[in-house]
Amino acid sequence: MKKIINQPQDVVDEMVAGLVSAYPDYLVQVPETLVVARSDDFDQVALVSGGGSGHEPSHAGFVGDGMLSSAVCGQVFTSPTPDQIFEAIKASDKGKGALMIVKNYSGDVMNFDMAKDLAEMEDIEVASVLVDDDIAVEDSTYTQGRRGVAGTVLVHKILGAMAREGKSVSELADYGKSLVADIKTIGVALSGATVPEVGKPGFVLDDDEMEFGVGIHGEPGYRREKIKTSREMAEEVVSKLKAEYNWQEGESYGLFVNGMGATPLMELFIYFNDVKALLAADGIEVGFSKVGNYMTSLDMAGASVTLIKLDEERLRLLNEPVHTIAW
Amino acid sequence: MKKIINQPQDVVDEMVAGLVSAYPDYLVQVPETLVVARSDDFDQVALVSGGGSGHEPSHAGFVGDGMLSSAVCGQVFTSPTPDQIFEAIKASDKGKGALMIVKNYSGDVMNFDMAKDLAEMEDIEVASVLVDDDIAVEDSTYTQGRRGVAGTVLVHKILGAMAREGKSVSELADYGKSLVADIKTIGVALSGATVPEVGKPGFVLDDDEMEFGVGIHGEPGYRREKIKTSREMAEEVVSKLKAEYNWQEGESYGLFVNGMGATPLMELFIYFNDVKALLAADGIEVGFSKVGNYMTSLDMAGASVTLIKLDEERLRLLNEPVHTIAW
Numbered sequence: 001m002k003k004i005i006n007q008p009q010d011v012v013d014e015m016v017a018g019l020v021s022a023y024p025d026y027l028v029q030v031p032e033t034l035v036v037a038r039s040d041d042f043d044q045v046a047l048v049s050g051g052g053s054g055h056e057p058s059h060a061g062f063v064g065d066g067m068l069s070s071a072v073c074g075q076v077f078t079s080p081t082p083d084q085i086f087e088a089i090k091a092s093d094k095g096k097g098a099l100m101i102v103k104n105y106s107g108d109v110m111n112f113d114m115a116k117d118l119a120e121m122e123d124i125e126v127a128s129v130l131v132d133d134d135i136a137v138e139d140s141t142y143t144q145g146r147r148g149v150a151g152t153v154l155v156h157k158i159l160g161a162m163a164r165e166g167k168s169v170s171e172l173a174d175y176g177k178s179l180v181a182d183i184k185t186i187g188v189a190l191s192g193a194t195v196p197e198v199g200k201p202g203f204v205l206d207d208d209e210m211e212f213g214v215g216i217h218g219e220p221g222y223r224r225e226k227i228k229t230s231r232e233m234a235e236e237v238v239s240k241l242k243a244e245y246n247w248q249e250g251e252s253y254g255l256f257v258n259g260m261g262a263t264p265l266m267e268l269f270i271y272f273n274d275v276k277a278l279l280a281a282d283g284i285e286v287g288f289s290k291v292g293n294y295m296t297s298l299d300m301a302g303a304s305v306t307l308i309k310l311d312e313e314r315l316r317l318l319n320e321p322v323h324t325i326a327w
Numbered sequence: 328m329k330k331i332i333n334q335p336q337d338v339v340d341e342m343v344a345g346l347v348s349a350y351p352d353y354l355v356q357v358p359e360t361l362v363v364a365r366s367d368d369f370d371q372v373a374l375v376s377g378g379g380s381g382h383e384p385s386h387a388g389f390v391g392d393g394m395l396s397s398a399v400c401g402q403v404f405t406s407p408t409p410d411q412i413f414e415a416i417k418a419s420d421k422g423k424g425a426l427m428i429v430k431n432y433s434g435d436v437m438n439f440d441m442a443k444d445l446a447e448m449e450d451i452e453v454a455s456v457l458v459d460d461d462i463a464v465e466d467s468t469y470t471q472g473r474r475g476v477a478g479t480v481l482v483h484k485i486l487g488a489m490a491r492e493g494k495s496v497s498e499l500a501d502y503g504k505s506l507v508a509d510i511k512t513i514g515v516a517l518s519g520a521t522v523p524e525v526g527k528p529g530f531v532l533d534d535d536e537m538e539f540g541v542g543i544h545g546e547p548g549y550r551r552e553k554i555k556t557s558r559e560m561a562e563e564v565v566s567k568l569k570a571e572y573n574w575q576e577g578e579s580y581g582l583f584v585n586g587m588g589a590t591p592l593m594e595l596f597i598y599f600n601d602v603k604a605l606l607a608a609d610g611i612e613v614g615f616s617k618v619g620n621y622m623t624s625l626d627m628a629g630a631s632v633t634l635i636k637l638d639e640e641r642l643r644l645l646n647e648p649v650h651t652i653a654w
Contacts, residue, residue, distance in 0.1 A: 004594040018600030022616040056592035262589040265383035267331040269345030289349040
């Protein structure tokens with residue numbers, strides 16, 4: 001294992017320390033926690049997210065005006081504990097309650113739910129939106145149903161803009177539920193990720209192999225085969241997305257190509273170009289684009305493609321300005 | 328070689344196509360060139376940069392209001408040709424001339440210089456600022472003197488803000504020269520980068536090896552040894568930087584930790600944390616911070632540390648807002 005770290009058990013503590021020290025105009029650490037919160041003042045429903053670390057800049061990089069109010073950083077690929085999530089809620093509650101954005105992993109679902117109970121005992125209104133955008137497989141290593149992956153970042157963005165505009169906890173929860181239903185993602189991996197405390201990759205692909213549908217913690221995908229061209233990979237993932245959406249010519253989607261961490265931006269732009277061309281061939285308009293490393297898996301090589309069905313309101317909310325380090 | 332690409336010889340064409348297609352509100356491609364220019368209107372000295380591709384988001388990701396006016400994308404790790412650079416100048420010249428920001432590689436220096444001659448034949452005033460911030464070695468594979476690396480991004484930012492404020496070509500060139508003298512960088516590599524048309528890494532490090540001072544095209548550094556902790560790497564690079572600056576307690580610097588492409592953001596924040604702690608121990612204040620992948624080397628693992636000596640004006644210019652996809 002070659003990484004720029006000190007002791008493997010200290011990576012999250014030191015990562016959070018570096019993050020808030022680098023960007024004090026955006027972020028503060030809630031003392032004695034691994035919660036990262038907005039450093040400025042605000043008055044709205046608190047938008048809280050988080051999960052295991054190793055997906056940077058998710059989620060702390062999206063804390064700021066117009067997106068998240070706070071993010072809780074679990075250990076690497078490990079759900080944060082209920083007490084830490086509760087700290088994140090308390091740090092950001094302004095008397096208007098909190099909406100939690102939770103990726104669909106059994107540990108996260110359980111722990112965020114327990115944190116909700118803790119908050120309600122202190123009369124803080126809390127609701128949650130569950131993100132399960134990964135269409136690759138049903139049920140997985142840590143998940144009942146579908147996994148939550150890169151589409152979560154779009155949920156942060158859209159609900160973040162709405163929360164700033166003064167929507168209530170229940171309005172955000174209702175809107176979020178229908179929003180998530182229209183966001184779908186599928187990934188490809190070219191290499192496995194190495195958790196520092198484990199010291200070796202979670203899975204190994206041969207020098208000429210790739211795998212479709214791998215999860216962001218290295219959960220198995222649905223097919224392993226010889227490396228394909230970008231265009232062939234795009235054909236595979238677009239056909240899967242098309243089968244989900246059953247789209248009609250003339251519809252408009254947002255297209256988000258997300259890197260897994262070790263794939264250069266050059267490749268992400270090439271892949272974006274191929275996916276967009278296939279959508280265009282189907283008469284699908286791309287009304288919003290985003291390309292980069294936003295929901296990573298440590299040092300995994302690969303990329304995911306997320307589509308979001310657009311309407312005027314969603315497009316407006318996606319384009320609202322934010323003050324974060326990573327959007 | 329495992330990459331998300333089509334034909335290796337097409338990577339730059341397809342990357343530029345994807346880039347401008349993803350971000351039409353920011354960027355346009357000058358027809359029949361690999362020049363990426365601002366898509367909005369402006370009235371100031373043109374700020375032109377570029378170089379070989381493979382360093383994304385440099386340089387096209389910094390094209391936009393408050394930074395570059397245009398960027399020319401050479402083939403991978405290859406200087407752009409004089410005619411392409413001339414196209415970039417013409418695309419952005421508003422009758423006030425152009426300032427070129429050039430990294431110190433022999434091919435770049437020669438080709439940007441020839442482009443300047445071409446422009447002057449058409450009565451466009453052109454000057455250049457040469458960036459040679461890499462303190463690792465004197466002379467290198469493609470360089471006489473010191474190489475230009477990640478510090479170039481800070482030059483884009485500061486001169487970009489000044490150009491927007493209406494400074495002339497000669498004012499920018501003069502300011503740029505003294506600015507570059509106060510920006511210094513040193514890198515560490517954990518793995519080599521693979522140029523698509525070559526198909527194998529430019530150099531290979533063993534599973535437990537790292538190298539100090541590697542250049543952004545894989546040029547040799549100054550020492551190869553067993554992998555160290557983040558803190559030990561930080562000690563090495565801070566001692567080198569200290570010897571250059573000969574700093575005094577109480578001085579203020581900007582600290583920029585830049586990823587080489589395949590190193591996760593988590594590690595960059597840990598490394599930042601260690602470098603900043605060593606600066607603090609020397610009584611050096613960090614008045615500006617930036618952490619992320621800004622001047623990459625394809626799929627190289629590693630990171631560089633850049634310091635810039637701050638004064639009020641530089642700090643103000645670094646913090647001016649911009650409209651780019653990557654700053």
